[in-house]
Amino acid sequence: MTTRGQAGHPKWILASASPRRREILRRLGLEFRTAPTHLPEPDRMRLESPAGYAVRVACLKAEEAAAGRRAGLVLTADTIVVLGNSILGKPSTRAEARRMLERLSGRWHEVISGICLLNCESRRASSAFSRSRVHFRKLTAAEIEWYLKTGEYRDKAGAYGIQGYASLFIDNIEGCYFNIVGFPVATFERLCRNMGIDLTAQLSRDLKSGASGKAEA
Numbered sequence: 001m002t003t004r005g006q007a008g009h010p011k012w013i014l015a016s017a018s019p020r021r022r023e024i025l026r027r028l029g030l031e032f033r034t035a036p037t038h039l040p041e042p043d044r045m046r047l048e049s050p051a052g053y054a055v056r057v058a059c060l061k062a063e064e065a066a067a068g069r070r071a072g073l074v075l076t077a078d079t080i081v082v083l084g085n086s087i088l089g090k091p092s093t094r095a096e097a098r099r100m101l102e103r104l105s106g107r108w109h110e111v112i113s114g115i116c117l118l119n120c121e122s123r124r125a126s127s128a129f130s131r132s133r134v135h136f137r138k139l140t141a142a143e144i145e146w147y148l149k150t151g152e153y154r155d156k157a158g159a160y161g162i163q164g165y166a167s168l169f170i171d172n173i174e175g176c177y178f179n180i181v182g183f184p185v186a187t188f189e190r191l192c193r194n195m196g197i198d199l200t201a202q203l204s205r206d207l208k209s210g211a212s213g214k215a216e217a
Contacts, residue, residue, distance in 0.1 A: 011072045013120075015065030020163065021077060021183045028185070029203050037061045037076070041089065050082045051129045054114030059127050062116040069120040073197075076118075079182045081158030082110040088158040094148055097159035101147065104158065106138035111158075111180045117191045126194040130184030132175030134162070139169055 012032035014025060025032055039061050044053050061076040081088040083103055091097035111132045118125040147166065153159040160166035162173075162180045178185045192199040 013065065013072045013074045015061055015074055015076045018182055020181050024178060024183045035065055037064045039064050050080060050087055051112050054078045054080050054112045055127050055129050058114040058116040062118040062125060066118050066120045072120045074118040074120060077113055077115045077183055079113040079157055082112055090155055090157055091153060091159045097148060097153040098144060100159040101144045104136045106136060108133055108135045113179045113182060113184050115187060117195055126191045128187050128191055130176050130179040130187040132173060132179045134170055134180060135172040136169050137171045
């Protein structure tokens with residue numbers, strides 16, 4: 001049984017502090033609350049694929065966000081940048097960001113988002129991942145330094161954000177654009193169907209009521 005809110009539709013809980021994910025859900029017209037988790041990024045297990053890692057992290061975040069909750073639908077995501085078999089996380093320093101951008105320059109890389117949807121009432125969960133490919137044109141040292149000065153690299157996997165200044169450097173993508181931003185919408189809709197949730201009907205109700213995403217106090 002799907003957990004229902006006061007308006008007769010699922011009570012969504014976005015367990016993420018990402019402003020980009022909030023914006024994507026708001027643009028869909030989904031009514032949700034945010035409740036970010038504080039789970040430290042776990043180490044990658046031996047022989048674990050990048051996609052398997054992203055899904056595992058998303059599921060761990062969902063379990064933490066659902067702990068102690070008896071109702072609601074928890075939605076989590078984890079987005080990683082993959083070059084070869086190496087995962088490029090969020091740079092902790094400007095120097096680390098510079099090294100990442102130098103490695104991405106002139107090359108293809110993958111962006112993988114693992115997402116998880118968990119029903120707090122039934123404890124049933126469904127998870128999946130989305131994979132996209134991104135190509136950076138060859139960057140000059142001056143261009144990298146300019147980008148670092150914007151500060152956009154902070155809190156970004158792979159040290160860049162495709163929706164911002166880094167769009168100047170990207171000359172080709174394959175796959176879902178929203179996945180590269182950090183939330184694969186089509187994969188989210190597929191998870192909803194797996195869980196027996198008619199997302200289009202849900203969004204129609206929210207549009208009629210004039211609802212929009214809001215932050216949880």
